[in-house]
Amino acid sequence: MMAKVLLSAKGIEIRFGGVIAADGIDLDVYEGENLAIIGPNGAGKTTFLNVSTGYLRPQAGSVSFLGRDITAQLPRTVTRLGIARAFQIPQLFLDQTVMENMLIAAASLNGHPSGFRALSGLPQVSEMTRLLDLVGVGQFAGRKARELPEGQRKLVDIALALALKPRLLLMDEPTSGVASSEKFGIMDILTRALAREKVTSVFVEHDMDVVERYANRVAVWSMGKIQKIGTPVQVLADPKVREHVIGI
Amino acid sequence: MNSTLAILAVLDGISYAALVFLVSVGLSLIFGVLRIVNVAHGSFYAFGAYLAATFSFAVAPLSPWLTYPALLAAAIVIGVVCGGLIERFLLRPVYGRDDVLQLLITFAVFMIMDNLQRLIWGVQPIFAAEPLKLLPNISVFGVTYTSYQVVLLPCVAVLTLIGLRYFLRHSLAGAVILAVTEDREAATAIGIDARRVYLVTFMIGASLAALGGALALPTTSLVPGMGTDMIVLSFAVAATAGLGQIEGAAVTALMIGLARAFIIYIQPEFEVLVPYLIMVLVLLVRPYGLFGATQLRKI
Amino acid sequence: MGRRPKPITLAAVLFFLAAAIAPLFIPSWATLVALILAKSIVVLGIILLLQAGQVSFGHAMFFACGAYAAAFWGKYVGGGDILLYLLLGAVSSTVFGLIVGLFVVRYREIFFGMLNLAFSMVLWSLLEKMFSYTNGADGIRVARPHLLGMAFTPETFQYVVLYVSLLIAIVAFLGVQRYLDSPLGHMLRAIKSNETRLEYLGTSARRVLLVGYVFSAFLGGIGGALVAIIQQIATPEFGFWTKSGEFVFIAILGGGAHAFGAFAGAAMFEAVRFYAAAHLANAWQLILGVVLIVIILYAPGGLIGLRQRGKRAKQGAQ
Numbered sequence: 001m002m003a004k005v006l007l008s009a010k011g012i013e014i015r016f017g018g019v020i021a022a023d024g025i026d027l028d029v030y031e032g033e034n035l036a037i038i039g040p041n042g043a044g045k046t047t048f049l050n051v052s053t054g055y056l057r058p059q060a061g062s063v064s065f066l067g068r069d070i071t072a073q074l075p076r077t078v079t080r081l082g083i084a085r086a087f088q089i090p091q092l093f094l095d096q097t098v099m100e101n102m103l104i105a106a107a108s109l110n111g112h113p114s115g116f117r118a119l120s121g122l123p124q125v126s127e128m129t130r131l132l133d134l135v136g137v138g139q140f141a142g143r144k145a146r147e148l149p150e151g152q153r154k155l156v157d158i159a160l161a162l163a164l165k166p167r168l169l170l171m172d173e174p175t176s177g178v179a180s181s182e183k184f185g186i187m188d189i190l191t192r193a194l195a196r197e198k199v200t201s202v203f204v205e206h207d208m209d210v211v212e213r214y215a216n217r218v219a220v221w222s223m224g225k226i227q228k229i230g231t232p233v234q235v236l237a238d239p240k241v242r243e244h245v246i247g248i
Numbered sequence: 249m250n251s252t253l254a255i256l257a258v259l260d261g262i263s264y265a266a267l268v269f270l271v272s273v274g275l276s277l278i279f280g281v282l283r284i285v286n287v288a289h290g291s292f293y294a295f296g297a298y299l300a301a302t303f304s305f306a307v308a309p310l311s312p313w314l315t316y317p318a319l320l321a322a323a324i325v326i327g328v329v330c331g332g333l334i335e336r337f338l339l340r341p342v343y344g345r346d347d348v349l350q351l352l353i354t355f356a357v358f359m360i361m362d363n364l365q366r367l368i369w370g371v372q373p374i375f376a377a378e379p380l381k382l383l384p385n386i387s388v389f390g391v392t393y394t395s396y397q398v399v400l401l402p403c404v405a406v407l408t409l410i411g412l413r414y415f416l417r418h419s420l421a422g423a424v425i426l427a428v429t430e431d432r433e434a435a436t437a438i439g440i441d442a443r444r445v446y447l448v449t450f451m452i453g454a455s456l457a458a459l460g461g462a463l464a465l466p467t468t469s470l471v472p473g474m475g476t477d478m479i480v481l482s483f484a485v486a487a488t489a490g491l492g493q494i495e496g497a498a499v500t501a502l503m504i505g506l507a508r509a510f511i512i513y514i515q516p517e518f519e520v521l522v523p524y525l526i527m528v529l530v531l532l533v534r535p536y537g538l539f540g541a542t543q544l545r546k547i
Numbered sequence: 548m549g550r551r552p553k554p555i556t557l558a559a560v561l562f563f564l565a566a567a568i569a570p571l572f573i574p575s576w577a578t579l580v581a582l583i584l585a586k587s588i589v590v591l592g593i594i595l596l597l598q599a600g601q602v603s604f605g606h607a608m609f610f611a612c613g614a615y616a617a618a619f620w621g622k623y624v625g626g627g628d629i630l631l632y633l634l635l636g637a638v639s640s641t642v643f644g645l646i647v648g649l650f651v652v653r654y655r656e657i658f659f660g661m662l663n664l665a666f667s668m669v670l671w672s673l674l675e676k677m678f679s680y681t682n683g684a685d686g687i688r689v690a691r692p693h694l695l696g697m698a699f700t701p702e703t704f705q706y707v708v709l710y711v712s713l714l715i716a717i718v719a720f721l722g723v724q725r726y727l728d729s730p731l732g733h734m735l736r737a738i739k740s741n742e743t744r745l746e747y748l749g750t751s752a753r754r755v756l757l758v759g760y761v762f763s764a765f766l767g768g769i770g771g772a773l774v775a776i777i778q779q780i781a782t783p784e785f786g787f788w789t790k791s792g793e794f795v796f797i798a799i800l801g802g803g804a805h806a807f808g809a810f811a812g813a814a815m816f817e818a819v820r821f822y823a824a825a826h827l828a829n830a831w832q833l834i835l836g837v838v839l840i841v842i843i844l845y846a847p848g849g850l851i852g853l854r855q856r857g858k859r860a861k862q863g864a865q
Binding site: 075085114122 | 725731746
Binding site for chain 3: 285287338341342345346347348349352353355356357358359360362363364366367476479480483484487491517518519520521524525527528531532535
């Protein structure tokens with residue numbers, strides 16, 4: 001049985017002045033997979049995430065999600081359709097506590113945030129606690145986000161995206177900033193949680209060990225194009241990929 | 249509206265615009281370089297006018313022609329001394345702090361200057377039209393007007409515009425100012441004293457406002473509210489042009505000056521409304537002003 | 548902001564008690580305290596917007612709107628009632644706030660400030676010049692209204708107005724705090740810290756800001772109606788840019804981070820003005836200007852910040 005296509009990008013082209021960030025990107029993301037995006041810096045990986053979430057408008061091409069065109073939509077519309085994003089540099093509300101950050105996400109998902117009942121009294125507190133525990137930052141729930149070190153902030157950023165109960169989760173270097181000894185642990189938990197909640201994921205990653213272990217497909221980005229796409233074994237064995245992307 | 253009234257309105261507009269331009273361009277310059285909205289700017293205008301009056305009364309008995317240098321002297325004293333002291337002791341400590349705080353400091357300066365003005369010069373209107381009377385009247389397309397207002401004032405405005413442009417684009421000092429405006433850290437790294445640049449720029453801006461006031465003295469009676477009105481009017485002109493836009497301020501001052509002059513003859517109740525209505529309409533469509541650069545799209 | 552420090556709650560309680568009791572012993576304070584409370588309500592609106600990182604330099608327009616709503620009713624219909632005036636002030640400024648808000652919430656920082664200023668000056672110029680409707684610069688007198696059908700002598704009226712103002716001020720204070728603790732309040736603060744992230748959570752920052760803006764306009768209108776009743780007049784000056792500046796001044800003076808700052812700031816502002824006007828009649832503006840400069844240079848957290856710094860210093864010493 002053919003897996004369902006969640007996200008479909010066709011012919012995406014973007015240039016900023018003289019820089020070509022996307023030169024005809026065609027990509028289908030299938031439901032249930034964990035797709036890794038690898039490639040050198042400046043290849044256009046983050047640009048792809050920006051286009052897929054409506055933050056950037058391509059000069060040509062289109063993106064659709066579950067059959068619906070999202071090319072010209074705003075990030076908040078795309079989010080409501082079911083795509084959540086975790087950022088390369090964690091994007092949190094630094095002056096508020098970790099739990100408050102999560103509850104804002106929960107309230108936002110709700111659709112009609114109250115101007116009267118206290119945030120801390122929302123019924124989603126227990127669920128948010130569970131999510132924070134899941135990524136391993138539960139004990140920081142009461143701390144202001146700005147007090148957390150980078151690695152923990154990354155995890156909160158991911159938890160924030162998960163709080164939105166997305167169909168598709170886009171993560172930009174989820175394990176950067178995390179100690180290498182903990183990377184596998186976190187990815188284990190994450191991929192199991194994603195499988196359980198039936199969340200498809202696309203993640204930009206530089207650590208090939210992580211890619212090898214957790215991705216079931218890998219797309220190689222180079223100079224605005226997808227150079228190769230396949231299973232980790234196929235892709236990581238390709239000599240051209242090894243030379244240009246991984247640098248071996 | 250017949251042609252005589254129309255010509256009259258144009259002349260009114262031009263002479264008014266010349267004064268408003270001098271004040272607005274100073275405000276724009278200060279914002280462009282120091283990134284501060286100088287709420288006290290209209291107070292420099294008022295002080296320039298009042299001090300010019302004081303000087304005029306002092307020298308007029310000697311020779312009425314001395315009132316001209318008196319005007320200039322008043323502008324320089326206010327701009328350099330007042331402006332310099334304010335920048336050095338009140339603004340410098342708050343650079344880098346929250347914009348609101350910087351603005352509120354200038355608001356506090358405005359409150360102080362407004363009060364001092366009334367304490368020093370009182371609340372009775374002051375007239376000192378000597379300089380205006382010295383120059384002959386002139387006939388423009390059959391309409392008689394003072395040459396002070398339709399020749400001298402616009403000339404000063406145009407000379408100021410050309411002078412500023414030349415100074416900023418073609419002089420070393422101007423280049424230094426532009427360098428600090430563009431990138432303060434880089435400029436400091438190559439040895440430019442950014443603090444002195446800010447001081448000098450503020451003095452220039454304040455002097456321009458004070459010059460506007462001094463030159464306005466012969467054309468109007470000085471009353472306590474003149475600074476307060478000028479602050480928000482010059483801000484409207486500067487913001488509509490785009491804060492930091494020097495040449496744009498000239499165009500906008502002319503536009504608003506003419507619009508206001510015509511409205512006075514057609515529907516006087518809307519005279520005060522015009523600048524602010526224009527400001528609303530322009531900012532809604534172009535928040536960076538008519539001549540401001542549009543923002544690059546964020547990645 | 549986080550958890551509300553207990554001393555502030557205590558300070559607020561003491562303040563409201565003092566506001567209720569002191570004028571009973573010193574009658575000349577009744578009007579002064581009422582004015583402080585009324586202005587504090589407007590400043591609560593400024594503080595709301597400050598949470599989103601935005602400063603409105605035109606809030607006097609809602610203040611004037613509320614005042615003139617009451618004044619127009621008195622002039623053209625007659626037979627005013629305090630509650631009716633408050634309702635008129637609230638409704639008119641809320642509607643006005645919604646209309647202006649739809650435009651201004653698309654902008655941020657200085658553009659937000661400038662656009663608000665521009666709108667307020669448009670309103671001011673209409674109030675000042677449409678003589679036949681507004682009586683121009685002289686303003687419109689507001690005759691002493693009734694309350695629920697009862698008329699009062701001037702001596703009693705000042706207390707009636709005081710306690711009505713106090714009641715509304717307390718409700719407004721609690722309401723704003725409630726709001727800031729709610730999801731919408733947190734989202735308002737999120738606009739200041741990371742607007743992009745808020746959008747990426749699926750929420751329209753504009754809509755959140757609009758709700759906050761309309762709430763602040765509502766507060767401005769109520770404060771305006773109260774002041775019109777207290778001072779028995781509505782003048783175009785209520786909508787002039789210096790009045791907007793005064794409200795921002797008070798917010799920063801008190802400390803823009805907590806709702807109680809509105810009351811602390813207004814109390815200090817009006818107290819200084821009252822006493823300076825009494826003893827140094829011609830220099831109160833100068834004194835206030837100096838006070839503001841001192842606060843900004845040496846106590847940027849406002850009066851509330853001073854207390855918290857004192858507390859932290861004591862804790863550090865221990």
